[in-house]
Amino acid sequence: MSKRRYWASAALAVAALAFGQPASAADEIAFGICQSTSSGSAKFATALWKGAEIAIHEANAAGGVEGRKVVLVPMDIGNTDPAQARLSMRKAIQVNKIVSLLCWGTNVMVQNGPMIDEEGILAFTTAQGVNITKKSKLTQQLDAVTTFYCRVAVAWIRQRHPEVKTFGVLYVNYEYGLELRDMCEAEFGKHGIKMVAAEGHPNAPPDLRAQFTKIMQAKPDAVFLASIGGGTVAQAIRTGRELGYEGIFMTHGAGDIPDIYNLKVAEKNFFYAGHAVPETAPKAVFESAKEYGGFVGAGYDFAWIDMMLARELIKEGKPVTGANMAAKLRALGTVQTPINKFTFLEDGKTIRPMAIFTIANGEKKLEKILGDEELK
Amino acid sequence: MHETILSILPYGINGLALGLNVAIVALALALIWRTVGMLDFGIGAVYLASAYTLWLAKSAGLPLVVGMAVAIAAGVFFSVLNYLVVYRFFIKRNAPLFVLVVVSLSLFVATENFVAAILSAERFYIIDSILLGWTLLGTRLNVAQIAKMAISLITLGAIAMFCLHSRAGLAILAVADNPRLAQGMGIELDRAYIRTFAIAGFIVSLAAIPDVAESGVDPYVAATPLFLALAAIIIGGLGAFKNPVRGAVMLGLAFHLAVWAFASRWQEVIAYSFVMAALIIRPQGLFGGVSTPTRP
Amino acid sequence: MIYVVDVLTYAAIMVIATRGYMLIKGLGGLLHLGHAVFFGLGAYAAAIASQTFLPAGAYPISLLCGxxxxxxxxxxxxxxxxxxxARYxxxxxxxxxxxxxxxxINLGITGGPDGISGIPKVGFGPWVLTSRPVNLGVIELSASSMNLLVALLLMGASFLFCRRIIESPYGRLVRATREDDLAVEAYGRSATNVRLSIFAIGAALTGIAGAAFAHYFNYIGPSQFELELVILFLIMLILGGQYSIVGATIGVxxxxxxxxxLRFGLEHYALISTDAVAHVRKGIFSLILVLVLIVKPSGLVRERFSNYRRPAPEPGADKPAQAISLVVSEPAERNASLKPAALSCKDLHKSFGGLVAxxxxxxxxxxxxxxxxxxxxxxxKTTVFNMLSGFVAPTKGEVTFKGKNIVGLAPPEIARLGIARTFQDVRxxxxxxxxxxxxxxxxxQPGENAIRLFAQPRVSDSKEAENIEYAWHLMERFRLSEKANQLAGELSYAQRKMLALARLRAYDPSIMLLDxxxxxxxxxxxxxFFDQIRGFAESEHRTICMIEHNMTVVRELADWVLFIDEGRVVAQGTSAEVLGNRTLMSAYLGKREAESV
Structure with missing residues (x-):
């Protein structure tokens, strides 16, 4: 068989797959959510999906959005690889006709920003990098950025642990960890709390004892854990306690997963900043968050907001496109979902409530919700 | 000077502990490499099988000791299963080393992902309080670390004794050196291989159990020990079984001393540069040894 | 649909990289597990170059940097x-x-964990690709289609390049080194240099693919060049068939x-919960790979071998193939004892550890x-040969050729002086x-040198044509014409032995060591065999030394016989003298055999 025939058949196969599939029916509305097989993201990716599913099922059970069924499309981004993400997103956009997507990963979002704008998709992100929304007009933060996480943490420290005068940072040696370290140094510094130690670690460290030994030499009153995903947070807390560290441990949303809820060692002198899922939230979400972590709420919010925007557009007789949804979103500005109240700014930044949690009895315990006034 | 020694001590001791931890898996890898002639990434799958079995046993309410026994059995079982169901097919057909590597890697990746799909990527804990520990020379070592160090040294000794003094062990070594000759002398290749995989599975579960008891289990726990073990073999070489152990200890020390001497963000660079340097200077391993053995 | 175009573009770039892998692993036989590094080096080099010193529109130069x-x-x-x-x-x-x-990840110049973004798009001179469609006169192509076109052109060029390499004398030499590097060295070539060259060439091709990727995706970061990519390359190569350039293409x-x-299949038809799709996809993919390897272990496409056509028989008589000998030989002299020895050794010793060989x-x-x-x-005996041909260094003693001591020279150097050998295990x-x-x-063979192959194509090709004609002469002389295009490994044992002689003769050494x-x-x-060996000595005036166990052969061919035992020459003389020595022969062959000699 000549090589040309091989090429032709291979190309045909791919084309058949692409065109032969039934695209989403015209009366469906589709949203995409990223999925990843890398150890860090895999943990909260499930939570996002579960939350969105709850919202979708609710809506579809009640007849959909103005009679149109809502579907979720998974987008496999591999190892949080921007190139893989581009392929997945393109496919979801062109074949499944999604109008909005939810994804994470600083590089994934930044590098695909232009494509998102070009295709006119409203993209929400739970990546906390401050510069993500700068590169894309249609990308909106759903989570707080690193600066805010640090601000929330220091606000709590000042309220509950005023004795803390120095702190250290254990960060993952990736762009995200570096940003958290720098932001926290600045935010804590504003209130006179000095960063006395900062140690980096690779993505999947075999152990953190070396780093901790060094941090402890500086005797910080508190340690901020700036890791990707939840696994390293648990490891860090255990290691620190074992080596005799008795100060406060604090972290960002990486602590908002069951890995941490179930960690007995985290029940003392530990808190994290995360998303509140109040008891007034739909019961299904509340229960699911106990099992999968706080990002269930974010997933729910994403789907709920998207559906709300779609509904408004349909009522106004406008086509449901990502660009229209984004315009509507910014026009509305403030949105109250069954769980949270968001203020979506034009530049893609978002003001949203954050909460402080500690761990008690194998569950997360809400200590306080901090509204925007406290965080400005 | 006194201060320097004091300050370096915790790094040295922890480095040693990490090294001996890695050494266990390195021994298993080395055993299979020398006898069967393949780089068995499937050991990662065995590690996961053992780890999750421990957790499942504990969730089912079994006492920890029973759980450990079951986990060890699982490790042995899965390792042998890998051989019987997958590898043997390729070995019998004289598949090249390349293909065996790809197959074992695929096995590992498949296991990781199917476990994540079925049991979720969440981390489950076995023991969730701080482990008991003792302070040695100003450094605290917990019971899992000490267990791993002990296991490592005992396993090394046991393998040496087994291989050099028991019939089955000598058979395995003979097969390692010259499979055809061994066959000609009546040593049944298949049985020797099964025994090898069983022993390797046993060893790997001995590494997985304390690890998992200490830090919990999720689908990704096997990757790091596996690659560190590989690095240890590269550094140490394979000539005698104690070589990968030495290599592992040097690697562990490199990881920790790098943090003591430089910034911790350079930890990986330094440790792997060490690997690279070892390769450039002495590719057969710092302590000498066989690399890619001939396959029958 | 842009999605399909994107997939095809990515695939085309990967094809180029996989072909580089094929050259290294399939052609060169080097078990290479770090291919993602070359791809990454190419990508980073292109990115850094484009951001530092390259002007816009310098795409080809950027590829070169890669x-x-x-x-x-x-x-x-x-x-x-x-x-x-290459054992390790x-x-x-x-x-x-x-x-x-x-x-x-840790260097500043590579952008650290953030990687490098804003890498310029494809551009040639004044024209640079933007996001607007490109008007090519006949048709208008979208930006993505333009990218695909460029990628396909590169892919086509890489195919021609690879094919040239594979079908050239250089490619043949690389394959020979893959098959048996000792034999390659015995015939004057350095196996290490050959391997290094194909490694570099395969890497360079992959670097071009990496550079192309950088300009296509406009961003590169460390997470893209990890173990996942290595495994992907491995899969693509093995699936397609590592010995075939077409296979490398198909594999991708x-x-x-x-x-x-799988991406499609799993979401639409899966019974699994959708949040696990990514994991299941990876898991199933890995299993399918194993299945494919079970069914087709050598991949989808097998190796193709060049079929050399026999030149048309010349009009006129069937001339017995005259050796177009490059050996400048002097007419045989009657008084042989006055001539200096062609090759001699003195007081040669070799110990391996405690063993004196x-x-x-x-x-x-x-x-x-x-x-x-x-x-x-x-x-x-073989150890002596190994020392004469440079494969083993003597512990003591010297080997003299044309008045010079050649101890310490590497085997290829000794071979190039005109001393070549065959091997006990044929090889x-x-x-x-x-x-x-x-x-x-x-x-x-000018075409054996990769640089000359491309720099002086006509010289290489015409010499190759000459060589092919000459090779056919040799095949006829050694009575192997019928088997010329058959794999040497499939020949019968005797045919292989004869082929070994033919190969030795082709090298045209003045000194032949036959083991x-x-x-x-x-x-x-x-x-x-007698005819051929005798012909070497008598008609072609070469110097022959052979190790033999068959006394018939010795009696028939040898002018001089040395009996070596326990590392020393115990007796020497004409064959009649040595073979007639009953005591010696009894000890060597056993009484009954000795009598029949």
Whole structure:
């Protein structure tokens, strides 16, 4: 068989797959959510999906959005690889006709920003990098950025642990960890709390004892854990306690997963900043968050907001496109979902409530919700 | 000077502990490499099988000791299963080393992902309080670390004794050196291989159990020990079984001393540069040894 | 649909990289587990170059930078990895990839963990690709289609390049080195250099692919060049068939089709919960790979071998193939004892650890004469040959050729002086055809040098045509014409032995060391071997030395016989003298055999 025939058949196969599939029916509305097989993201990716599913099922059970069924499309981004993400997103956009997507990963979002704008998709992100929304007009933060996480943490420290005068940072040696370290140094510094130690670690460290030994030499009153995903947070807390560290441990949303809820060692002198899922939230979400972590709420919010925007557009007789949804979103500005109240700014930044949690009895315990006034 | 020694001590001791931890898996890898002639990434799958079995046993309410026994059995079982169901097919057909590597890697990746799909990527804990520990020379070592160090040294000794003094062990070594000759002398290749995989599975579960008891289990726990073990073999070489152990200890020390001497963000660079340097200077391993053995 | 175009573009770029892998692994036989590094080096070099000194529209130069960076990486890694006959190649390349990522994440110039973004798009001179459609006169192409076109053009060019390499004398030499590097060295070529060159060439091609990727995706980051990519390359190569350039192409498309197909299949038809799709996709993909390897272990496409056409028989008589000899030989002289020895050794010793293999051997080989070395097994005969040909260094003693001591020279150097040998275990190159075995050995092959192959194509090609014609002459002379295009490994034992002689003859050495040239050959066929060997000595005036166990052969051919036992020359003389020595022969052959000699 000549090589040309091989090429032709291979190309045909791919084309058949692409065109032969039934695209989403015209009366469906589709949203995409990223999925990843890398150890860090895999943990909260499930939570996002579960939350969105709850919202979708609710809506579809009640007849959909103005009679149109809502579907979720998974987008496999591999190892949080921007190139893989581009392929997945393109496919979801062109074949499944999604109008909005939810994804994470600083590089994934930044590098695909232009494509998102070009295709006119409203993209929400739970990546906390401050510069993500700068590169894309249609990308909106759903989570707080690193600066805010640090601000929330220091606000709590000042309220509950005023004795803390120095702190250290254990960060993952990736762009995200570096940003958290720098932001926290600045935010804590504003209130006179000095960063006395900062140690980096690779993505999947075999152990953190070396780093901790060094941090402890500086005797910080508190340690901020700036890791990707939840696994390293648990490891860090255990290691620190074992080596005799008795100060406060604090972290960002990486602590908002069951890995941490179930960690007995985290029940003392530990808190994290995360998303509140109040008891007034739909019961299904509340229960699911106990099992999968706080990002269930974010997933729910994403789907709920998207559906709300779609509904408004349909009522106004406008086509449901990502660009229209984004315009509507910014026009509305403030949105109250069954769980949270968001203020979506034009530049893609978002003001949203954050909460402080500690761990008690194998569950997360809400200590306080901090509204925007406290965080400005 | 006194201060320097004091300050370096915790790094040295922890480095040693990490090294001996890695050494266990390195021994298993080395055993299979020398006898069967393949780089068995499937050991990662065995590690996961053992780890999750421990957790499942504990969730089912079994006492920890029973759980450990079951986990060890699982490790042995899965390792042998890998051989019987997958590898043997390729070995019998004289598949090249390349293909065996790809197959074992695929096995590992498949296991990781199917476990994540079925049991979720969440981390489950076995023991969730701080482990008991003792302070040695100003450094605290917990019971899992000490267990791993002990296991490592005992396993090394046991393998040496087994291989050099028991019939089955000598058979395995003979097969390692010259499979055809061994066959000609009546040593049944298949049985020797099964025994090898069983022993390797046993060893790997001995590494997985304390690890998992200490830090919990999720689908990704096997990757790091596996690659560190590989690095240890590269550094140490394979000539005698104690070589990968030495290599592992040097690697562990490199990881920790790098943090003591430089910034911790350079930890990986330094440790792997060490690997690279070892390769450039002495590719057969710092302590000498066989690399890619001939396959029958 | 842009999605399909994107997938095809990505696939085309991966094809180029996989072809580079094929050159290294399939052609070169190097077990290379760090291919992602070359791809990454190419990508980073292009990115850094484009951001520092390259102007816009310098795409081809950027590709060149990628090629150079990757080739340099290959040189750097190749040197330690190829030591000791490349025994540690696999491990070294695997760790190379572990280290590459770590270094890239931690350096400033590579953008650290953030990677490098804003890499310019494809551009040639004044024209630079933007997001607007491109008007090509006849048609208008969208930006993505333009990218695809460029990628396909590169892919086509890489195909031509690879095909040229594979079908050239250089490609043949690389394959020979893959099959048996010792034999390659015995015929004057440095195996390490050959391997290093193909490693660098394969790397360079992959570097070009990496550079193309950088300009296509406009962003690169360390997470893209990790173990996942290595595994992907491995899969693509093995699936397609590592010995075929077409296979490398198909492997990529099949793998991509599988991956994308799984993407579709799993969401629409899956019984699994959708949040696990990514994991299941990866898991199923891995299992399918194993299945494919079970069913088709050598991949989808098998190796293709060049079919050499026999030149048309010349009008006129069937001339007996006259040796177009390059050996400037003097007419045989009557008074042989006045001539200096062609090759001699004095007081040759060799110990391996505590074992003394050769314990003081002197010998002199005369031009035009056949010397036989006989003796019991383990007497040190082959070790002597190994020392004469440079494969083993003597512990003591000297070997003299044309008045100079050649001890310490590497085997290829000694071979190039005109001293060549055959091997006890034959060592023809099994996956080269018979005629290729002969061709590969010929001395004057400008096409064997990769640079000359491309710089002086006409010279290379015309000389190759000449060589092919000459090779056919040899095949006829050694009565192997019928088997010329058959794989040497498939020939019968006797045919392989004859082929070994043909290969030796093709090299045209003045000194031939034959290690058991007739062992295992059916007695009925011995006559052909006698004719050939005698012809070497008498008609062609070469110097022959052979190790033999078959006394018939010795009696028939040898002008001079040395009996070596326990590393020493115990007796020497004419064959009548030595073979007639009853005591000696009894001890050597046993009483009954001795009587029949």
């Amino acid at each position: 090629a150079i960076a990757a080739a340099a990486g290959a040189g750097l890694i190749g040197w330690p990895a190829l030591k000791d006959r 190649f696999m491990i070294i390349t695997f760790s190379m990839q572990l280290i590459f990522i770590t270094i890239v 498309f099949v793998t991509m089709a599988l991956l994308e197909g 050769v314990n003081g051997v002197d010998l002199s080989l005369m031009e035009g004469k056949i010397t036989a070395i006989i003796g019991p097994n383990g007497a040190g 023809i190159w099994p996956r080269l055809t018979a005629i290729e075995n002969v061709l590969a050995s010929l001395r004057d 058991e040239p007739t062992s295992g050959v059916d007695p009925k066929r011995l006559g052909e």
